Amino acid sequence: MIRAAVVGASGYTGAELLRILAGHAEVEITCVTSRQSAGEKISSVFPSLTNRVDLICDPLDRDVICSKADFIFVALPHKSAMEIVPELLEAGKKVVDLSADYRLKKSEVYEAWYQPHSSPQLLGEAVYGLPEIYRDRIPQARLVANPGCYPTSIILGMAPLLKAGVIHPESLIVDSKSGTSGAGRSLKQGSLFCEVNESFRAYGIGQHRHTPEIEQVLGDLAGRELMISFTPHLLPVNRGILSTCYATLVEKISTGELLEIFRKFYHNESFVRIFPEGLFPDVAFVRGANFCDIGLTADPRTERVIVVSAIDNLVKGAAGQAVQNMNLMMGLSESEGLGALPVFP
Amino acid sequence: MIRAAVVGASGYTGAELLRILAGHAEVEITCVTSRQSAGEKISSVFPSLTNRVDLICDPLDRDVICSKADFIFVALPHKSAMEIVPELLEAGKKVVDLSADYRLKKSEVYEAWYQPHSSPQLLGEAVYGLPEIYRDRIPQARLVANPGCYPTSIILGMAPLLKAGVIHPESLIVDSKSGTSGAGRSLKQGSLFCEVNESFRAYGIGQHRHTPEIEQVLGDLAGRELMISFTPHLLPVNRGILSTCYATLVEKISTGELLEIFRKFYHNESFVRIFPEGLFPDVAFVRGANFCDIGLTADPRTERVIVVSAIDNLVKGAAGQAVQNMNLMMGLSESEGLGALPVFP
């Protein structure tokens, strides 16, 4: 059994890690930490866990964590993450970090979009944990940077097209919509029920911090640097990201041919589902599960392709993907603990 | 492996049975039926099932079902259920019927609230499948009548009090609120999004068909006939029933003492969670899971007890409980396939 810790368990991502890990045959959750709820049962923070995960929250203390666990999920906000990750690695632990702190390869890019980086030396070592793209690098990693939720949905939707060279990379426009759990459990007026329910709005237009992360990986796939237009919106649902991606086609190609490119690219993947022509994803079809669903159409009028991808931001966009990475790092079956079907309706 | 059929797979309850059974280690789903979708993949009816449950829907045909499966879940509307259940039993199959057709013991009560009954001889044999109350009768049953969603939430909330004799049975008032999946997937104006969202209303006041079912079991527990006031309401959520139950106390008793009665009554139960004093259930804490959560308070001002219980109407209120019954009927661990934690948020 893997002794696993969830550091930062009182946020939505922490709760989701616990939900998934509680059903994982090879894992025992041995430590949960929470600064504001230290000393309380985690099941009083999240009563949904009652009678199943009733651990007492530890404070955020390196020694406590390292004495109790061997595999550490760090579900802290960016900046807080890099304050503890290097110490965990030094103590010989394996780490999946769910923050943004180790996703970007270049510290200057990180510092332009976030703040100064206190352990830039780890940026080269950290593996970007998107198994469908970088699977071969993950098993030997001691630090995996778990991808952002928007990037996961967008990269999986665009990778086959960029790899196949059928679109103009610089034409890429991405219009994404995220459920509100993506904003976390901290107190912000914009996250209040009455401000989100019956509401819909764009935010961070042209400035969202996931932009360089998306561009880094898409550029890697395209074999050249590129810049995208990325507009996130806040959806009045708890979970789910739907990304609608537009790109100009290099030459005429049918919807069927494009779907074939996707089916081949994701041939052996358990968690990517390519929808047949005429069917498109819905965030409701992936709720609670680790899937990324993809549909697309070629529009002959405008010579563009429109790709729609959907994930659950807390699962494939965070906790589920983190467990997928753990499975790879620990030599387990990649889908262990991730077999649950989506909860619909 | 149990070869299982889901008859009536294109409704929400059918889909939920498939979701749960797909993760059950001892079950192979070998047959799904749907009148309106016969010949189609069930995963085109419910794309959430894509790549996991891709069976073609059979028509509603006794011979087909019996040739393909040994254990049958009947998820048809009442009246349709009793047209096929007797034939399935004759063919030697074990059946959990999720309709109302075999829940009432007296055919005249059934006929007063529903319509003429075509197989009243089975009413005596059928076992009311609420394991926490009638567990000992279920293993040997060939026909289990799966309880209604409202009755499950109300009976589990009231049973310990009636059994202990601490309330006046005739004082019972139940105010229940159900998520909209309880209304099914059929087309009704009242089920349209714009008619339910940002809306809340009572319906069927004093006339809901679950009333005699609740009174039958509560009367059984109280050892005398009783009548309740039961008012259901429609909640703008997908899943969940919360019942708020009011009863007059026979004599002064504290909240702590009442909770102790509940803890003893449900001492060995996996799926009933008694909340500590001051904490109350929320439908969000049971979403997607087979729990019934219960909280209560004694109000010394009015000498009443108020019990609040919450279930997911599609799980403990339907498909989850049906699988729990199957486990008992087949000699499996009662919680096999039902270990998933609630999906929060």
Added chain:
Amino acid sequence: MIRAAVVGASGYTGAELLRILAGHAEVEITCVTSRQSAGEKISSVFPSLTNRVDLICDPLDRDVICSKADFIFVALPHKSAMEIVPELLEAGKKVVDLSADYRLKKSEVYEAWYQPHSSPQLLGEAVYGLPEIYRDRIPQARLVANPGCYPTSIILGMAPLLKAGVIHPESLIVDSKSGTSGAGRSLKQGSLFCEVNESFRAYGIGQHRHTPEIEQVLGDLAGRELMISFTPHLLPVNRGILSTCYATLVEKISTGELLEIFRKFYHNESFVRIFPEGLFPDVAFVRGANFCDIGLTADPRTERVIVVSAIDNLVKGAAGQAVQNMNLMMGLSESEGLGALPVFP
């Protein structure tokens, strides 16, 4: 033109007052105050007001308010309200206070449920501003205590029955459900979107501070003291309160006869709508409007009456009723500015 101030304009009740007053033919909004947004345009706090109500927020300063306005709506939390109301009255202003501070007649009751009262001498003078019950006292009042949202829905639903003496007062059980705007715009974890959406729960069982207010007025109507069971619940909708009220009938009486009692009681009322037999209110049917809708049924099985009433908690439950009171205090038509129909869907 009445020069009106809204003190505490950055909460939902304040915003609703501005929305209604902006369409009132006899009112000019001349002052809005907000501690946290002083110096900002109120339309930057609530962009819905853009180009229509663009006043700069003043700080909470008695002299500023009194110099700019003659009629003052105080939309502050309880305790904050009583710190300024006496000064406004001394300055000769008329005041509708929307907090709980002047609703209870007895300071000892106020102090048992809230905290010490700093101006108990005003409790006798303040008029409880429920026009359908106390209309004759309002025109000459200089201080009107605007009723709470729950009390408005419950009192209007129960008044005709208590007045007619057809129910046992001590049998009254009220199960209420409120939209989330009732919790205000302050930052609380329980008000976050992901904690309310797809959720439903009871709170403050047996302890809600509106209890003594309801009991005071219902006791007044019944001609004797009484105690009720009152359970509020949080609904995942922005606006609306639905109260389901249960009481034991003194003697057999039909639904039709009970409805006739209601129709007579509310004969000349513009804002109370009695639904015909078999139809029941929905919070969606009063959204954005000043109505209280009422439906009921007598249940011959249990000899109880079930009354359902619905209001918009921000309109008839707060700002609309406040304007109705202002109209009466200023000798205007009672419905001036309140003619808007509900926004459905």
Added chain:
Amino acid sequence: MIRAAVVGASGYTGAELLRILAGHAEVEITCVTSRQSAGEKISSVFPSLTNRVDLICDPLDRDVICSKADFIFVALPHKSAMEIVPELLEAGKKVVDLSADYRLKKSEVYEAWYQPHSSPQLLGEAVYGLPEIYRDRIPQARLVANPGCYPTSIILGMAPLLKAGVIHPESLIVDSKSGTSGAGRSLKQGSLFCEVNESFRAYGIGQHRHTPEIEQVLGDLAGRELMISFTPHLLPVNRGILSTCYATLVEKISTGELLEIFRKFYHNESFVRIFPEGLFPDVAFVRGANFCDIGLTADPRTERVIVVSAIDNLVKGAAGQAVQNMNLMMGLSESEGLGALPVFP
């Protein structure tokens, strides 16, 4: 007083016309028609109208309508509308048609996207009722084709840029999201609460029937034919359309300069609100009101402009705009009856 009829009153657009017209000082609603509810009170179809609009629904009969009313709002589905509009005009009535039947100028375009047209001779005469663009043609019209909801939001968001020539017309990509009332009140599985709530999906990608309407007017503004990529999505809210529009800039221009172009273009408009730099529209800020809110940003990285516009699809996108057109056709103040502020939250 204008005697007005609402033909097709049992849909959401019909109900919204009644809500608005009931508050219009110069209008008396004298006729409402509904095929399925003929003989019933319209307030039993929409209880929100109780005690305010209690007319009996007439069947869809030209003679009845023409005898009772002088100004006719036709709120029928396309195809049904063109079966009655010519007769109403012949009878000398003025008509605002809210269907798609008279919006397109070329019958061959109509027939390519819809079906054969039975009165193509009226296509030239009908005026496209978007007052902010075609105001001068409306007063003398006897038939106004009320714009579609998506086109209203998109055209108002793009008109100033196309007119100013600062974007490449062929680069236009529009990602729109609509509340569910846009799908109407007819029974469709995809409109059920459980299929929309907690869901989000694209539909009609590259094929939506509003596409030619948008292209017709944008082409008119650009002075050349153009083709756009238009992807509608279904939002789990009752009301509101938010369109996010992407276009490539012809040359470098700042956000401030672009906003200045918008402010000039809409200088005297009551119903278009241009948000300051850094603020963006939300469908919640226009709920129930006739505004179109617009915000934008120039992205120097990608040399694109992103415009976000929001309307209430039932008001500025349908009934409110229809009343605005009526006001112009009847020589009234353009904003009469349309003064209500948005209902937030």
